[in-house]
Amino acid sequence: MATDEELVGRLARGEESALAELLRRHERSLSSFLYRRTGGRDVEDLYQETWVRVLRHARDFDTSRRFSTWLYQIALNLARDWHRRPPPEAHETDAAAAESPELARAEAGLDAARLLERLPEAQRDVVILRFYHDLSEEQVAEILDCPKGTVKSRLHHALARLSQLAGKEKV
Amino acid sequence: MNHEDDLARRGEARLAEHARECDECAAAPLAFETIARSLAAYAVPLDVAELSRRVARHLQPELARLASVWFWRRLGRVIFAALLPLPLILLLDAYVLGVFYAWASTVLPAALATYLVISYAASQLLLFAATYAAIPLLLARDAWFRGLTTAEALP
Numbered sequence: 001m002a003t004d005e006e007l008v009g010r011l012a013r014g015e016e017s018a019l020a021e022l023l024r025r026h027e028r029s030l031s032s033f034l035y036r037r038t039g040g041r042d043v044e045d046l047y048q049e050t051w052v053r054v055l056r057h058a059r060d061f062d063t064s065r066r067f068s069t070w071l072y073q074i075a076l077n078l079a080r081d082w083h084r085r086p087p088p089e090a091h092e093t094d095a096a097a098a099e100s101p102e103l104a105r106a107e108a109g110l111d112a113a114r115l116l117e118r119l120p121e122a123q124r125d126v127v128i129l130r131f132y133h134d135l136s137e138e139q140v141a142e143i144l145d146c147p148k149g150t151v152k153s154r155l156h157h158a159l160a161r162l163s164q165l166a167g168k169e170k171v
Numbered sequence: 172m173n174h175e176d177d178l179a180r181r182g183e184a185r186l187a188e189h190a191r192e193c194d195e196c197a198a199a200p201l202a203f204e205t206i207a208r209s210l211a212a213y214a215v216p217l218d219v220a221e222l223s224r225r226v227a228r229h230l231q232p233e234l235a236r237l238a239s240v241w242f243w244r245r246l247g248r249v250i251f252a253a254l255l256p257l258p259l260i261l262l263l264d265a266y267v268l269g270v271f272y273a274w275a276s277t278v279l280p281a282a283l284a285t286y287l288v289i290s291y292a293a294s295q296l297l298l299f300a301a302t303y304a305a306i307p308l309l310l311a312r313d314a315w316f317r318g319l320t321t322a323e324a325l326p
Binding site: 012013014015016019020023024027028031032035036043044047048051052055056111112113115116127130131132134137152153155156159160162163166 | 178181182185186189190192193195196201202203205206207209210211212213215217219220222223225226227229230231233234235236237238239240241
C-alpha cells in the first residue's frame with residue numbers, strides 16, 4: 001500500500017486516485033480538527049481550501065516529512081487566518097426543541113466548545129491536537145513549530161484552566 | 172462502549188500520560204476524568220463523505236491540468252532521451268549501407284545494387300518513424316489506463 005508521502009508525489013502529477021485515497025485517509029481527522037478549532041464555523045470552506053493548498057503545493061512537498069503534520073500545519077494556518085474574521089451574529093435557540101436527548105448531547109458538546117473557546121489560541125491548539133488527534137508531543141511541536149517543552153507547558157496551563165472551568169461549570 | 176466513552180477513555184489516558192511526565196501537573200493534581208468527559212462530548216456533526224466528494228469535484232479541473240502538464244513534460248523527456256542515440260544509429264546505418272553497396276555492386280548490376288540499398292534504407296526509415304510515433308501513443312495509453320482506475324477510485 002502506498003504511503004501518504006508517495007501519494008502526494010502522485011497527486012502532484014494530477015492523479016485523481018491519489019487524491020481520493022488521501023481524502024479517504026484524512027477526511028475524518030482533518031474535518032474534526034477544523035470543526036473543533038473554529039467552533040464549527042465555515043468548516044466546509046476551510047476543509048476545501050486546505051485540500052486546494054495541498055494540491056497547489058504538492059510539488060514542493062518534502063517527502064522526508066510526515067504528510068499528516070504538513071496537512072495539519074496548512075489547516076492550522078488557515079484556521080488562524082480565519083480566526084481574524086469577525087464572528088457571525090448569535091441566533092436564539094428554538095425553545096420548542098428543548099429537553100430532547102439530541103439537544104442535551106448538543107448542549108454537552110456546546111459546553112465543551114465553550115470550554116475550548118475560553119482557552120488562549122495557543123493552548124487550544126495543543127489540547128485539540130493532543131486530546132482529539134492522539135498526536136505525540138513531538139508531532140504537536142512540529143505542527144506548531146515550537147519546542148517540545150513549550151507544548152508541555154501549554155498543555156499544563158490548558159489543563160489547569162480546563163480543570164478550573166470544568167469544576168466551575170460542572171460539565 | 173460508544174464513541175464518546177472511547178474518546179474520553181483514550182483522552183484521559185493521554186492526559187494522564189502527560190501528567191506523569193509533567194512535574195507541574197503532578198504537583199497540582201487535576202481532574203483529568205472530568206476534563207476528558209467534557210472534551211469527549213464535543214461531537215462533530217459533519218457529513219464528511221459529502222465534504223470530500225465536494226472537494227474532489229472542485230479539484231477535478233486542476234487535477235486534469237496537472238495531469239496534462241505532467242504528460243507533455245514526460246513526453247518531452249522521453250522523446251529527448253530517444254533522440255539522443257539517433258545520429259549515431261543513422262551514421263552506423265549509412266556506413267553499413269555504403270559497405271554493402273560497395274560489395275553488392277561488384278557482384279550485381281549497379282541498378283540492382285542501388286535498388287537493394289534504397290529499399291533497405293526506406294524500410295529502416297519507416298521503422299524509425301513507427302518507433303518514434305509509438306512513444307506518445309504508449310504514454311497516452313498509460314495515462315488513459317490511469318484515468319480509468321482513477322474514475323473508479325473517486326469518492
